[in-house]
Amino acid sequence: MKIMKFINKIIFFYYREYKLNLSGFQDILTNIIFFFISIFIFIFSIGPDKETISLIGVGIIWTLLLLSSTLSLRKFYQDDFENGNLLIIHLNGFSLGLIAILKTFSHFLFVQVPFLLSIPIACILLNIPIDKLIYLFASFGIGSLTLSCLGSISSSMNLMNQRNFLLGSVIVMIFSVPIIIFSVGIINMEENFNSLINILFGILLIVFAINPWASGLCLKLSLENN
Amino acid sequence: MKFLVNPNKFNEIADYMFKPVLFLSIILFTLGLLFSFYLSPDDYQQGSTVRIMYVHVPSAWLALLTYAIMTFYSIAALAFRIPFGFIFNTAVAPIGAVFTLICIISGSLWGKPMWGTWWVWDARLTSVAILFVIYLIIIFMNLSFENRNVREKVVAIFILVGSVNLPIVKFSVDWWNTLHQPATISKLSKPSIDPSMLTPLIIMTFAFMMIGIAIAILRIKTEIITRKTNLS
Amino acid sequence: MIIVKNLSVERLNKKIFENINLSLVSGDITILKGKNGSGKTTLLKTILNIIEPSIGSIYWKGKLLKKNLYDFYSNVTYIADKTSSLRKLTVKENINIWKRFFLANIDNTQIETALKTLKLDKYLNQKIGALSLGETKKLEFLRLIIENKKVWILDEPLSNLDEDSIELMKQTFEDHCAKEGSIIFSSHQNPGIYVTKEIEL
Amino acid sequence: MSLRFQRLLFIMLTLVIILSAVLLILFNTRENVSYFYTPSEIDKSDIIINKIIRIGGFVENNSFNKISSSSFKFKITDEKASIPVTFKGILPDLFREGQGAVIEGVFIDKNIFNATNVFAKHDENYMPASIKEDLKDTGYWNKKYK
Numbered sequence: 110m111k112i113m114k115f116i117n118k119i120i121f122f123y124y125r126e127y128k129l130n131l132s133g134f135q136d137i138l139t140n141i142i143f144f145f146i147s148i149f150i151f152i153f154s155i156g157p158d159k160e161t162i163s164l165i166g167v168g169i170i171w172t173l174l175l176l177s178s179t180l181s182l183r184k185f186y187q188d189d190f191e192n193g194n195l196l197i198i199h200l201n202g203f204s205l206g207l208i209a210i211l212k213t214f215s216h217f218l219f220v221q222v223p224f225l226l227s228i229p230i231a232c233i234l235l236n237i238p239i240d241k242l243i244y245l246f247a248s249f250g251i252g253s254l255t256l257s258c259l260g261s262i263s264s265s266m267n268l269m270n271q272r273n274f275l276l277g278s279v280i281v282m283i284f285s286v287p288i289i290i291f292s293v294g295i296i297n298m299e300e301n302f303n304s305l306i307n308i309l310f311g312i313l314l315i316v317f318a319i320n321p322w323a324s325g326l327c328l329k330l331s332l333e334n335n
Numbered sequence: 336m337k338f339l340v341n342p343n344k345f346n347e348i349a350d351y352m353f354k355p356v357l358f359l360s361i362i363l364f365t366l367g368l369l370f371s372f373y374l375s376p377d378d379y380q381q382g383s384t385v386r387i388m389y390v391h392v393p394s395a396w397l398a399l400l401t402y403a404i405m406t407f408y409s410i411a412a413l414a415f416r417i418p419f420g421f422i423f424n425t426a427v428a429p430i431g432a433v434f435t436l437i438c439i440i441s442g443s444l445w446g447k448p449m450w451g452t453w454w455v456w457d458a459r460l461t462s463v464a465i466l467f468v469i470y471l472i473i474i475f476m477n478l479s480f481e482n483r484n485v486r487e488k489v490v491a492i493f494i495l496v497g498s499v500n501l502p503i504v505k506f507s508v509d510w511w512n513t514l515h516q517p518a519t520i521s522k523l524s525k526p527s528i529d530p531s532m533l534t535p536l537i538i539m540t541f542a543f544m545m546i547g548i549a550i551a552i553l554r555i556k557t558e559i560i561t562r563k564t565n566l567s
Numbered sequence: 568m569i570i571v572k573n574l575s576v577e578r579l580n581k582k583i584f585e586n587i588n589l590s591l592v593s594g595d596i597t598i599l600k601g602k603n604g605s606g607k608t609t610l611l612k613t614i615l616n617i618i619e620p621s622i623g624s625i626y627w628k629g630k631l632l633k634k635n636l637y638d639f640y641s642n643v644t645y646i647a648d649k650t651s652s653l654r655k656l657t658v659k660e661n662i663n664i665w666k667r668f669f670l671a672n673i674d675n676t677q678i679e680t681a682l683k684t685l686k687l688d689k690y691l692n693q694k695i696g697a698l699s700l701g702e703t704k705k706l707e708f709l710r711l712i713i714e715n716k717k718v719w720i721l722d723e724p725l726s727n728l729d730e731d732s733i734e735l736m737k738q739t740f741e742d743h744c745a746k747e748g749s750i751i752f753s754s755h756q757n758p759g760i761y762v763t764k765e766i767e768l
Numbered sequence: 769m770s771l772r773f774q775r776l777l778f779i780m781l782t783l784v785i786i787l788s789a790v791l792l793i794l795f796n797t798r799e800n801v802s803y804f805y806t807p808s809e810i811d812k813s814d815i816i817i818n819k820i821i822r823i824g825g826f827v828e829n830n831s832f833n834k835i836s837s838s839s840f841k842f843k844i845t846d847e848k849a850s851i852p853v854t855f856k857g858i859l860p861d862l863f864r865e866g867q868g869a870v871i872e873g874v875f876i877d878k879n880i881f882n883a884t885n886v887f888a889k890h891d892e893n894y895m896p897a898s899i900k901e902d903l904k905d906t907g908y909w910n911k912k913y914k
Contacts, residue, residue: 114670121667128664132655193651200615200640201669206778262496266476266489273479276472280493283468286461304796311796314789315499318782323492326413333618334485334578376896380862385894450870450887451860457803484579510794512824513803514870519892528894565579 118202122211130219136184137223140177144224147173148234159236166235167245167296171289174224174249178256179278181220185212185264186328196332205328206321213254213261213320221253241296248292251309258316259284265327269334288312340411340419342559349552356552360545367542370535378532385532387445392519393540394437397547398466399504401431406498409491421487422562424494425477426554430547432470439467450514458507459515466504469497483562568592568718568749569614569632574623576609583609584768587623591751593717594744596761599753601768607753608648608722610768614751615645615720643718644711648726650703654695658687658706661695662713671713681712684735701727711739719743721752725760733758804870808848815875823851823881824870824889832865844871844881855883862888 130137151169155162189195198208228245231237237245263280270276288309295305338344371389378385405424412420442460443453454460473490480486508517519528528536571589575582583606591597599607612618614625616632616639625632627639652661662678665671682688685705690698698706704727711719725733737760740750804824828850831843838857842865843850853871863869868889876882 117670118668121664121670124667125664128656128660129653132653191649192653193647193649194653196617196645196647197651200643200645202637202640266493269482269485269489270476270479271481273475276475276479279468279472283465283472284496286465307796308793311789311792314785314792318785318789319496322782323496326492327489330485330488333612334482376898379895379897380867380890382861382897384861388894449860449862449890451858451863452885452887455803455887510797511803512806514824514887514889516890516892519894527892529896531896532894 115202119211122198122203123215126212126215126219130215136181137219140181140220141223141227143180144173144177144227145231145234147176148231152234163236163238166232166237167293169235170228170231170245170249171252171293174221174253175256175282175285175289177224178220178253178260179281181216182260182264182277182281183274184220185216185260186268187264190268190328190331190335195328199332204325205332206325209261209265209321209324209328213257216260217254217257221257225249225253244295244302247302247306248295248309251306251313252288252292255288255309255313255316256281256285258313258320261320262316262323262327265324265331268327268331284316340417342419342422345419346556346559349556353549353552356545357549360542360549363538363542363545367535367538370538375532375535376529381449384445384448387441388532389535389539391438391441391445392536393543394434394441395463396540397543398431398434398438398463399501401427401434401547402466402470402494402498402501405431405494406501409494413488413491413495421491422555422558424473424490425487426558427551428470428473428477430550430554432467432474434543434547435463435467435470439463455514457513457515458511459504459513462500462504462507466500469500473497568628570626571614572624572626574610574613574620574625576606576613576618577621578609587766587768589764589766591718591749593747593749595749595763596740596744597749597751597764597766598758598760598762599751599766599768601753601755603755605768607755607768611645611720611722611751611753615643642716643720644714644716645720646707646710646722646724648722650695650700650707652695652703652706657692657694658698659691661706662709665710665713669710669714671715673713673715677712678709681709685709685732701729701732704728705732708736708739711743717748719748719750719752721750723754724752725754725756725758733760736760806846807844807851808846810849810851812878815878817877818874820872820874820884822870822872824868825850827863827865827867827869829865844869851881852879853881853883855886857884857886859886860888862890 148169152162155165186195189198195208199205203211225246228249229239229242232239232242232245259281263277266280267274267277291305291308291312295302295309298305338348367389371386375386375389377383405427408417408420408423410420411417412424442463446455447453473494476490476493477486480489507513508515520533569589569591571587574587574589575585577583587610589597599610601607609618613620616625616636627635632639652658653664656664666673666678679688682691685708687702687706690702695703695706708724724736728736740760743750804822807823807825810823823844825844825846828843828845831841831850833841835841840855840859841853842855843852845851853873855871855873863886868891870887870889871881871883872885872887873881873883
C-alpha cells in the first residue's frame with residue numbers, strides 16, 4: 110500500500126514535469142532549431158566537399174548535442190529551486206537523492222530524446238551512411254543519459270553560483286571528454302562495437318551511481334543556505 | 336599531528352616552520368640545479384635534453400600529490416566535519432594548478448626535440464590536460480560563489496568527483512599504448528634509472544616539495560586570517 | 568507534537584538565534600515575532616530539518632525528528648515566503664498538479680467554494696503571470712486545503728494580503744485548530760489573529 | 769527496515785555498481801584506447817587504404833635508407849611483423865635504428881605505409897652515456913635496453 114502510494118507520487122512527479130516542459134514546448138523546439146541551424150552553418154562553412162562532411166559528421170553531432178544539452182542546464186533545478194518547488198517536492202516525501210535521479214530521467218526524456226529523434230535527419234544532412242544509424246543510436250542513447258547525469262551534478266553544484274553560470278557548462282564538458290572519445294570510436298571502429306559499448310555503459314554506471322550522492326548533497330547545501 | 340587539522344595549532348607551527356622550510360628549499364634548489372646542470376651525466380639516448388626531466392617529473396609528481404592530499408582533506412572535511420580541510424583546499428588549489436602547468440610546459444619542451452612534436456592527444460597527455468582544467472575549475476569555483484558555506488562544500492564535492500581522474504593519469508601509461516613512456520620509478524620494481532641521475536631527480540623533487548609547502552603555509556595562513564576577519 | 572529544545576543556529580560563525588524552546592500540541596496557534604533578519608525563516612526551516620541546528624534538538628511525536636523524518640513530512644504543510652505556483656500554467660492546471668501530486672482525495676466542489684471565497688474563481692483559466700502578487704499568495708493557501716495535513720508551517724502568511732483576506736485567514740486558522748490541527752507562522756507585524764503562544768525572536 | 773539500514777544498503781549498492789563499472793571499463797579498454805597499433809595487430813588482409821592510423825614499434829635494424837636529404841625509407845617492427853614505411857620531412861633527434869617510434873599516416877597500398885608524422889618514443893630507462901660506452905667495451909651491452 111505504501112509502495113503503491115509512492116509509485117503514484119512518482120508518476121505524478123512526471124506528470125508535473127510533463128506539464129512544465131510541454132508548456133515550454135517552444136523551448137524544446139528552439140533547441141532543435143538551434144541544432145539544425147548549427148548543422149547548416151557547419152555544412153556551409155566546410156564547403157561542398159561531401160567526403161569531409163561525412164568524415165567529421167559524427168563529431169559535429171556530438172559537439173552540438175553537448176552544447177545544446179549544456180544550454181538547457183539552467184532549467185535543470187534552477188527554476189524549481191528559485192520558486193521553492195524543490196522544497197515542496199522534498200517535503201512531499203522525496204529524498205533529495207531521489208529527486209536528482211527523477212530529474213535526470215526527466216531531463217533525458219524531455220531534452221535529450223527529442224535530439225535523439227532528430228539524429229536520422231541530421232545523418233541525411235551530413236551524409237552519414239544510414240547503415241551506421243544503429244551504432245549512432247546506441248552510442249548517443251547511452252552518451253546522452255550520461256550527459257544528463259553530469260548535467261544534474263553540475264547544475265546542482267551551481268545553484269548558488271550567481272556570478273559565473275558558464276562554469277556549469279565547463280564542468281559538464283570536461284567530464285564528457287571520455288564519453289566523446291569512446292562513442293566517436295564506435296563509429297570509426299565498428300569491429301570493436303561490443304567492448305566500446307561496454308565501456309560507455311561502464312562510464313554511465315559510474316556517473317549514475319555518483320549522481321544521487323553528489324547532486325543530493327549539493328541540493329541540500331543550497332536549500333540550507335538559500 | 337594536530338596542526339594538520341586545527342587552524343590555531345597550524346598557525347603556531349607554521350610560524351616556526353616557515354623560515355626553515357624556505358631556507359631548505361633554497362638550499363635544495365641550488366643543490367638540485369647544480370646537480371642537474373653540471374654534475375649529472377648525459378643520457379645514452381637523449382643526450383643533454385634529459386635534464387628537462389629534473390623539472391618535468393617532480394612537478395608532475397607534485398601536481399598529482401597535491402590533488403591526492405586535497406581529496407583526502409575533502410573527505411575529512413565533508414565526512415568528519417573538519418573545517419581545516421576547506422581552508423586547505425581553497426589555499427592549495429592554485430599551487431597544484433601551477434605545478435600542473437609547469438609539468439605541461441616542460442613536457443612539451445621535452446617532447447619537441449625527443450618525440451618530434453609539442454603535443455599529442457594520447458591518454459597520458461590528455462588526462463593531464465584534464466587535470467589542469469579541473470584545477471582551474473576549482474579555482475574559479477572558489478572565486479564565484481557568494482556564500483562561503485556553500486562554496487567550500489561544493490568545491491569539496493567537486494574535488495571528490497574530479498579525483499576519478501587521478502588513477503587515470505597515473506596508470507594511463509600502463510593500461511594503454513601511449514607515446515609517453517611508462518613510469519621509471521615505481522615501488523614495485525627497482526628503478527630503471529642510474530643512481531647518478533636519480534640523485535638530482537630526488538633532490539629536485541624535495542626542492543619542489545619544500546617550495547610548495549612554503550607557499551602553502553603562506554596561503555593557508557592568509558586564508559585563516561581572511562576567515563577570522565570575515566572578509567569572504 | 569513538536570517539541571523544540573534549547574535550539575541554537577549558527578551560520579558562518581555568526582549566531583542567528585539562541586536557546587529557543589517551543590512546544591506545539593494539537594490546537595495550538597504559535598506566532599513567531601521578530602524584526603527583519605531576526606531568523607524567523609531560519610527557525611521555520613530548522614524545524615523542517617532543512618537547516619542543521621548547531622545545538623539543541625527537535626522531537627516529533629516523542630521521537631527525534633531526524634529518525635522520524637518522513638512521518639513528519641507526511642503531516643506537515645510548509646508555505647514559503649515566495650510563490651511556488653508555476654507561472655507558465657493556468658490557475659486550473661496548477662491546482663490539478665497539486666491535487667495529483669499530493670494524492671488528495673478532495674472533490675472539486677470543495678475547491679470551487681474555496682476559490683470563490685478567495686475571490687479567485689474568475690481567474691480559473693488565466694496564467695499565473697496575469698495575477699497580482701496578493702492573488703498568487705492567496706492561491707498558495709489553497710494548498711493548505713488540498714494537502715489536508717495536521718501541522719501548518721507558514722512563513723509570513725499575512726504580508727501582501729488585504730483586510731478581507733486577513734479576516735478570512737483568521738477564520739481558516741480557527742477552523743483548523745478546532746479540527747485538532749496546529750499552526751506555526753511568522754509575522755513581522757501584529758496580525759490581530761488569536762494565538763495561543765507567542766515567541767519573540 | 770530502519771533508516772540506517774536503508775542508507776547502508778544504498779551505500780553498498782552504489783559501491784557495487786561503481787566497482788562493476790570499473791571492472792567493465794578496465795576489461796574492455798585495453799585494446800581500445802590505444803594511441804597506436806603495433807604492426808602485428810594490423811591484419812594484412814584488412815588494410816583500409818587511405819585511412820589515417822598510427823602504428824607504433826621499433827625501427828628495424830639495417831632497414832633505414834636515406835633517399836634524399838628529407839626523404840626516408842625504413843621498416844617498423846615489433847619482432848613479429850614489420851611494415852615498410854616511407855616518410856618525407858624532418859625526423860626527431862631520437863630517431864634511429866632500434867629505437868621506438870610512432871608513425872602517423874596512411875597505407876598507400878597494401879605493402880607501403882606513407883607516414884605524415886614520425887614521433888620517436890623513448891623508454892623509461894635512463895642511463896649515463898659513459899656507462900653505455902663502458903658496457904659496450906666490456907661486452908655487457910644488452911640490446912634489450914632498446
